[in-house]
Amino acid sequence: MDWTRLRTAIGQKLSYLQPSYLNAASTARTSLGFMGTFIERRLPQRFRTRRLDSIFNYLPLTDHLITAGQPTELQLAAVKAAGFTRVINLAPHGLENSLPDEAGVVARLGMDYLHLPVDFKHPADADFITFCAVLQQAQTQQQKVLVHCAANMRVSAFMFRYRTQVLGEDRTLAEQDLHRIWKPFGAWAAFIEREIERPAPR
Numbered sequence: 001m002d003w004t005r006l007r008t009a010i011g012q013k014l015s016y017l018q019p020s021y022l023n024a025a026s027t028a029r030t031s032l033g034f035m036g037t038f039i040e041r042r043l044p045q046r047f048r049t050r051r052l053d054s055i056f057n058y059l060p061l062t063d064h065l066i067t068a069g070q071p072t073e074l075q076l077a078a079v080k081a082a083g084f085t086r087v088i089n090l091a092p093h094g095l096e097n098s099l100p101d102e103a104g105v106v107a108r109l110g111m112d113y114l115h116l117p118v119d120f121k122h123p124a125d126a127d128f129i130t131f132c133a134v135l136q137q138a139q140t141q142q143q144k145v146l147v148h149c150a151a152n153m154r155v156s157a158f159m160f161r162y163r164t165q166v167l168g169e170d171r172t173l174a175e176q177d178l179h180r181i182w183k184p185f186g187a188w189a190a191f192i193e194r195e196i197e198r199p200a201p202r
Contacts, residue, residue: 024183030057034151037070037097050074052082056097057152057181064144067159069151070097073105080109084144088134090127090158091149092117098150112143118154123191131158132166132196153188156181161192 021031056069106113149155160178163169
């Protein structure tokens, strides 16, 4: 294990932890748990967890839709074994807990892979609109889908907005799931409240 690289990565993340990351217990837990995933990535495979529900911040929403942070190769195999057929990744490549070739791993397992990288500092409505189209297509085709990012922060915010604005679900119930992962702040607090701009009727 490269302990020097690990200490550097954790030190960098600790320096990013502003008071906003302590705005709720769930936000702090997710932020610290994300750092813990750095360690797991560097453990020998025999020590790594491989169950579906062991993926960091695993949160199933329906029988056909689960959300989570970054899965390992072994956990992606568990996703496949559970009958899932599509993986949607909202995290940019190159994050500390990302896989070197997630697209290749997913393809070898026989699942579809779609990468929609979202800038954590600047979540965009255009990304959300693309996400909605992709997820609606998967649901129309009755695909079982895993949507993940690095820590389920991007995804939980996207899913809150999708459930309340597109599916018309009860806001209180959707918010409960969102706050199990974190309480959005800054640009994300504004992002989840923005309504999708729809074309005016002719």
